[in-house]
Amino acid sequence: MKKNIALVQFAVTVGDVAANYTRVEQLLTEAVASYPDIIVLPETWNTGFAPTPALKDMADPDGERTRHFLSDFAKKHAVNIVGGSVATVKKGYVYNTTYVLDRQGSVISEYDKIHGFSPAKEEKFFTGGNHIHHFMLDDIPCSSCICYDIRFPELVRTAALQGVDLFFVPAQWPTIRLRHWEILNIARAVENQMFLCAVNGCGQLGKVTCAGNSLLLDPWGEEILHLDGTEQVRTASIDLSILKDIRQRINVFHDRKPGLYRSDY
């Protein structure tokens, strides 16, 4: 089974929510021209990744605007969307939330970023989520996390143990740690033997330069796409039929010894 995936890498304007929705609509429209099966957006594309008290006023109440916006687009173009993430307010708390939409425009999964990036005090302004999610896109078992979450291999392994073939990582990752971005995403794809699509922002987040360098990786860690540091929409195909052979040749899921590993300390 082959699927086309469109990576939408763009420079979010911090604090200008209206401009960001307009830009995302333009970029989604650009993306559908390449006939993708799935379109993927970066992290906190409505507000920018700016953990500050002002966030609560800018965040999307109950994610309503974002859900309707992405749903209308997905339905109109019959395309699946992994909606990066947006800042939302739910029951008075701010979350960093991913919405996933199928071709009918239904929200089929919702995920709140679990690990707040403490060097930026994210956990002081965003409430952490409490569950890993799974969803099916065109019969492909999928999961995702958000940015800093990728540093926690247990999260991705837990998702992988449920049989995930395709994993998504929306992010706002800075250039200064570009090497970590590449290594961590490649490691997660290889150790869990799955395709991985990591879509980063680019441009300035205040004083921080966001790296771009979005990646579409196969389960060998090979780069199907590796974007540069500029705004761009790129689409490429993944061939899921290679998974069976890789998993038979190096059968880590059979060979692992979970009884000898402790993950609770």
Ligand SMILES: NC(=O)CCC(=O)C(=O)O
């Ligand atoms: N938005 C983020 O979670 C930033 C994560 C990051 O910069 C890092 O893990 O390094």
